[in-house]
Amino acid sequence: MTDAPLDPRERSAIIRDSLGVGVATGAYGVGFGAVSVAAGLSVAQTCALSLLVFTGASQFALVGVVAAGGAPISGALTALLLGTRNTLYGLRMAPLLRFTGWRRATAAHVLIDESTAMGVTRETTEAARVGFLTTGVSIFVLWNLATFLGAVAGNAIGDPRRYGLDAAVGAAFLALLWPRLHGRRNQLVAVAAAAVALATVPVVPAGVPVLAAAAVALLAGLLTRGEPA
C-alpha cells in the first residue's frame, strides 16, 4: 500500500464505475421496500431498517422471517448472522482504507458487499477510499430513497399476494444466493440447509428453521477442513 497521489483520470474512472454500481444496487431498494410492507411492516419500520441496518441480505432476512410468522427477534438474529460477512470484509478493507477515529466509525456504516468489491482491488489507499466511499455513499442515498418509494407504492396497492409479492421474497433471496453457489461444497450446503429448514418447519416455531440451518454451515466448515474452497 502506498500513498502515491491519484491520477485525476484514474480518479474519475473509479468514480464513474462506482456510481454505476451505486445506481444499479440502490435501485434494489424498491424491491426491499415493497417486500417489507408486504411482510406487514409499516413504511416507517421499513425505512428504519434501510437507514439503520443497511446491508441488503440482512434486511430481507428480517422481513422474510417476520413474513413467515416468526418472532421478530428470530428475524433479528438471522439478520445478525448474515451480517457477520461484513466483519470479514472489514478485515480485508482495514489495511487498504487505513481510516481512524470518526472516519472509521462513519465508513463502517457503508461497509457492504458492493463497496468492498469496488475498493478491494485498488493499489493505493486513496484509490481504495475513492472506490469504497463513492460506492458506499451512493448506494446508501439511493437505497434509502428507493426503499421509501417501494414501501409507499407497496402500501398503496393493497393485498400483496394479489400481485405475487410473497413470491418476490423467495426470488430476492435466490438472486442474493446465486453468485455464492460456486463450487460443490457451497451447493451441498445450500441443499442441506434448505432440507433442514423444511424438515423443521412443522415442529418448531416460525423463524427457528432458518436459524437451525445455520448449523449446517458450522458443521460443513468443521468437516471440510483443509479442502480448497
Added chain:
Amino acid sequence: MIWVAIVAAGIGCYLLKLAGLSVPPRVLERPLVERVADLIPVALLAALIAVQVCARGHELVVDARALGLGVAVVLLLLRAPFLVVVFGAALVAALVRLA
C-alpha cells in the same frame, strides 16, 4: 417487538461492520472462521428460500410461489438484473392466481 428487532439488528449489524475495520486481522483470520463465515450466508439464504416458498404456517405447501421461484431460476440463468428477477417472479405468481 418489531421496533426492538429493527433497532437490535441495526446496532448489531453496525458493530459487526465496525469490528471488521477495528479488530487486528489475526484475531479472526483463521481458516475455520473464514470457511464458516463464507458458508453461513449460503446456508441462511437457502433456508430462507425454502421457508419463504414452501411454508404456510407450520405446513409445507406447493403453490404459486414455487412457480415464481422457477421463473426466478430461469431469469437468473438468463443473467437478468435483480429487479427483473424479483418482479418477474411476482408477476408470474400473480398471473397464476388470476387464472
